[in-house]
Amino acid sequence: MEMEKMNVQCNSVVDNFEEVCPGKVIKFKPPLYKQRYQFVRDLVDQHKPKKVADLGCGDTELLRLLKIYPCIQLLVGVDIDEEKLQSNGHHLSPYLGEFVKPRSLDLTVTLYHGSVVERDSRLRGFDLISCIEVIEHLDSDNLARFPEVLFGYLSPAMVVISTPNSEFNPLFPIVTLRDVDHKFEWNRMEFQTWALGVANRYNYSVEFTGVGKPPAGAEHVGFCTQIGVFRKNSEEAGLPCIPEQHHRHIYKAVYTITYPSLQQERVLKFELVGEVLLQVERLRLGHLRKLREQKRESGTGPKD
Incomplete structure (x- = not known):
């Protein structure tokens, strides 16, 4: 029984490890979730996307960080937890200063309640879609459907997917899965095999990296969070033609706001x-x- 209590205490351990399991401390500075968000921000800085979506946006913290970028004109979050979206939508409202000094370009922020394995035409053709710590929450049936929805139907120019690296888990005490809702956690070979298969099937390229460096002496386990960055191949730059589904609106809009702009x-x-x-x-x-x-x-x- 005591072992079970310790295991529960160590779930969701990675982002604030020193607070949850003080007996064996691995400190990530900045915290791991901030490193993941910064990775997405760096992509935005580099590629200047106009249309960005975050699938599995949760408490909308990543969206709050992204809404300040002047290049983004449409920012969308999707999550299965409608209550969480409703309680966090107000965080995405414009500040007073954004009325006093408006943006140069329009920005619309929308939160949708829905599943990442459902097709909604309003998310087709985005410049960047992020899926941060999402796929490990999908059961086998939904995981099989996910690539066709994301890469085949939505067909964004770029996708960033992060997921736990199970090879890092032995560095944590009494951790099998990092969260009670995780259906699986892949090692690097498993993730890369899946990602390369998806990229090949939908004509994307993919590069692998990660965040959360291991402590000295454990470099062989790789990053704590593994990341795949998918880019659509140039010859597939356009959207696939699916005319019968151009107006497929499955998601429920929970919150939307348009920022003041000089346009x-x-x-x-x-x-x-x-x-x-x-x-x-x-x-x-x-x-x-x-x-x-x-x-x-x-x-x-x-x-x-």
Whole structure:
């Protein structure tokens, strides 16, 4: 019984290991989940995608980090937990400063309730789709359906998939699976075999990397989180033609917001009026300053 308690305590251990299992500490700095999010942010910095979706977005923290990027014009999150989406949607609302200094380009943020193995045409043809720590939550049937939905139907230009590396698990005490909801955890060979098969089937290329470096002396186990970055081959740059499913709307929209931008006429007018008023005020203050200087000079100068 005591062993079972310790195993439960060590589930979801990886992101805050030192807090959960203080007896054997592996510290990730920054925390592992932040390293995963930073990896996606680096891809956005490098490739400047306009349309980005996060499948399995959970508490929307990654979306909150991505909404600040000026290149992104459509940002979508999908999750099976509708309550979590509803309780976190407000975090994606514009700040006051984003009204005072609006974006140059439009940005619409939408949260959808739905499964990652369901087809919804509103997510087709995105520039980047992230699936961070998602596939290990899928049972065998859904895992078999997932590639056809993501790579075959949605067909984004780039996909980033992260999943635990089971070879790292022996470094944790009493850990078989890192989360009670995980259906499996792959070693590097298993993940790469699956990813290469998917890439070959749907005409993508894939590169492998990871985050969460092992401690000294355990380099052979690889990264704690393994990552595959899939890029659609150039000859497959367009969307596959599936005319009968162009308007397949399966997901339920839970939250949506459009940010103020200079592409919106009312915002542009407001910004121009504000700029004109600012310049007028600067001219007025400058004129008053000159008048005061002239008065001082006339009051102290020699009289005729």
